Amino acid sequence: MKTRIKEYRKELKMTQEELAEAVEVTRQTIIALEQGRYNPSLILAYRITKALKRGYIEEVFELEDIEL
Template identity: 85%
Template sequence: MKTEIKKFRKELKMTQEELAEAVDVTRQTIIALEQGRYNPSLILAYNVTKALKRKNIEEVFILEEI
């Protein structure tokens, strides 16, 4: 899954650690999400979206067609 997490996080001048703390996960989880190596649960996707001050999950997480 492609994400825009890094882009939006940098716009907010937020570190990976700060985002991780905001959504109650480890920094390694944020790294994996940013690199597209981890597909989050719906709750985590929602929390990341809100922490990045976005309104739609689809802005942050882009589903790639199979």
């Protein structure tokens, strides 16, 4: 899954550690998310979206790449 986490995080001048603390995960989880190696739960995606001050999950996560 592609994300725009890194882009939005940098716009807010937020470190990976700060984002991790805000959404209650490890920095390694943020790294994996930014690299597209981990798909978050819906709750985590929501928390990240709010922490990055975005209105919609689709702004942060490209959902069309998910196979159903």
